[in-house]
Amino acid sequence: MNSITTITPDAGDTPAELQPHNVEAEQQLLGAILTNNDIYDRVSPIIDGSHFYDPVHSRIYEAAVARIAKGALASPVTLKAFLEDDPGLQELGGASYLVRLAGAAISSYAARDYAQMIYDMAIRRKLMDLGQEISAKARKVEVDSEPRQQIVDAEQRLYELGEQGAVNQGFQSFLRAVTDAVNVANAAYQRDGNLSGVSTGLIDLDKKLGGLHKSDLLILAGRPSMGKTSLATNVAFNIAKAYKKGIRPDGTEGAVDGGVVGFYSLEMSAEQLAARILSEAAQVPSEQIRRGDMNEVEFRRFVEAAKSLEACPLYIDDTPALPISQLAARARRLKRQHGLDALFVDYLQLVKGTGRSENRVNEISEISQGLKAIAKELDIPVVALSQLSRQVESREDKRPQLSDLRESGSIEQDADVVMFVFREEYYKEREKPGDHELEKMASWQDEMSRLHGKAEVIIGKQRHGPIGSVDLAFEGQFTRFGNLVQPWQQGSDDRM
Structure with a gap:
């Protein structure tokens, strides 16, 4: 695989090298999408632009999604016009970086695995950020910030984080809906009270x-x-x-x-x-x-x-x-x-x-x-x-x-x-x-x-x-x- 350089974002209080991430998985996924736009449909239920660690990768992904959503082609050539003035991309070599991404994508069949890995790393980073936010709020003593309410807010944030990807399932096929309905009816039939x-x-x-x-x-x-x-x-x-x-x-x-x-x-x-x-x-x-x-x-x-x-x-x-x-x-x-x-x-x-x-x-x-x-x-x-x-x-x-x-x-x-x-x-x-x-x-x-x-x-x-x-x-x-x-x-x- 060709060597691809990347930059790391500013991670605030936590050093960049301690933030969980996998830049290679991001590069592989982006390269797969740029060579085959149909892959986007397979990974879109799992991730969005905010899940990428590298902000340049996030902007590339969002630009590609904007093109695909309009029914237009998203490739290194078509994205060049939208991203050539991006300062982060210029640090990585400009439009040639997009070409290298597409050229290095050798595992498009594993795109969902890469997307899941990117998502998991993003959740870990959010957990770290949430921990730091809870700590900062607890350290700051204010009249209108009761500890009990802070606990409730933290629990709600944690639960929402845990349920991400599970609640928003989007559309499902009628076959799946019918199967679920049949399973419910079967469970009711098997019970003595037919409930x-x-x-x-x-x-x-x-x-x-x-x-x-x-x-x-x-x-x-x-x-x-x-x-x-x-x-x-x-x-x-x-x-x-x-x-x-x-x-x-x-x-x-x-x-x-x-x-x-x-x-x-x-x-x-x-x-x-x-x-x-x-x-x-x-x-x-x-x-x-x-x-x-x-x-x-x-x-x-x-x-x-x-x-x-x-x-x-x-x-x-x-x-x-x-x-x-x-x-x-x-x-x-x-x-x-x-x-x-x-x-x-x-x-x-x-x-x-x-x-x-x-x-x-x-x-x-x-x-x-x-x-x-x-x-x-x-x-x-x-x-x-x-x-x-x-x-x-x-x-x-x-x-x-x-x-x-x-x-x-x-x-x-x-x-x-x-x-x-x-x-x-x-x-x-x-x-x-x-x-x-x-x-x-x-x-x-x-x-x-x-x-x-x-x-x-x-x-x-x-x-x-x-x-x-x-x-x-x-x-x-x-x-x-x-x-x-x-x-x-x-x-x-x-x-x-």
């Missing part, structure tokens, strides 16, 4: 939703005391309890059943949330757990439930008023350290925006878009709880609707699924007539008997499935939702 998503542990809800789908944002809304937090903790616990690790159909290692769950509890403390889950698992009323009012049998059940849940991959973050940027950063960290298959946020209105918007509606829009972005970026279902406006209470029919969502426009638009928790028993209980109204009292008792222990999940929006309602059982003392046994199933199919 394409993560099972909620509630049979009828799974049938309606097909499980919780990756990259989906699901909104679970309801008025206070409807049980939306209970339903969310029940589903989160069911997913974590069913977790099994193994080799998935695509050959990667991960959850083959259930999953690792992250739960942001912005309203309740981690201890209160754990008490709810233990109440469900041990079948001991949550108020008795809080008071420690348990007999020996109940306490033994409580301890055994606590032991069985020790290895449950359910991670709780109860930091109040968490900004959406930190929420995303912590989710990335959890996925990197322990894996993450589903994320719950209780609840959406308690998440903070970036503070750039003074309008509450715009802030909620920013938060809902941020949650949807997390779902897509981490490829997991995100279940966010949401409050409903008081207008529900003023209607005769208390069943919630999409328009009842607070600041509903953005939430309704960004969500893939919107569900409402509704317990008619809660409202009927407050309509109790006076003791002297015997006829009304008898009618009220019949209604209460019919509604007791029943809840309804109303699916108001679903992008890839039907809307409608699902009946569930609700045990208030254990804050537990379960599968409702229908009258025709009594004695033959216990689904609780």
Whole structure:
């Protein structure tokens, strides 16, 4: 191979010779592109001009790309006119350097390997630069630069660096898209419940939703005391309890059943949330757990439930008023350290925006878009709880609707699924007539008997499935939702 000289860029605080680079790989790749422009299509998904170490090579690459993008030829002859005044190229011998690059390219078949090598070296340099930047920021003490925020920013930058090249895949062929769709359908067919998503542990809800789908944002809304937090903790616990690790159909290692769950509890403390889950698992009323009012049998059940849940991959973050940027950063960290298959946020209105918007509606829009972005970026279902406006209470029919969502426009638009928790028993209980109204009292008792222990999940929006309602059982003392046994199933199919 002909000898090709090159110059090295100014690397700031780090000496040039310590910066990871491979000038020969850059020369080989550029030479291959200048002799065969079709090679650009093979390497463009991997690198761009910023990945080159030598700034002259970067400018040559960008000039060649500009020509190729217009459908014109990029060769030493055609590029000469654009680069002959470049001072860096003149130091290397001017236009003759382009000719030497093309003449030295003997391995065009290995262009992708060279491109990957150039990319890897660029990432190493960016890691070094990021390390120096973090160090410089930490050294500089400023009022508006809190250490915690610096950690969040650094984590976000590192995660973005790690995901480069993986997220921006660009166009894919229809054949590949069809193959992916068939694989998802096959995985659903192989499962007992015929689910394409993560099972909620509630049979009828799974049938309606097909499980919780990756990259989906699901909104679970309801008025206070409807049980939306209970339903969310029940589903989160069911997913974590069913977790099994193994080799998935695509050959990667991960959850083959259930999953690792992250739960942001912005309203309740981690201890209160754990008490709810233990109440469900041990079948001991949550108020008795809080008071420690348990007999020996109940306490033994409580301890055994606590032991069985020790290895449950359910991670709780109860930091109040968490900004959406930190929420995303912590989710990335959890996925990197322990894996993450589903994320719950209780609840959406308690998440903070970036503070750039003074309008509450715009802030909620920013938060809902941020949650949807997390779902897509981490490829997991995100279940966010949401409050409903008081207008529900003023209607005769208390069943919630999409328009009842607070600041509903953005939430309704960004969500893939919107569900409402509704317990008619809660409202009927407050309509109790006076003791002297015997006829009304008898009618009220019949209604209460019919509604007791029943809840309804109303699916108001679903992008890839039907809307409608699902009946569930609700045990208030254990804050537990379960599968409702229908009258025709009594004695033959216990689904609780």
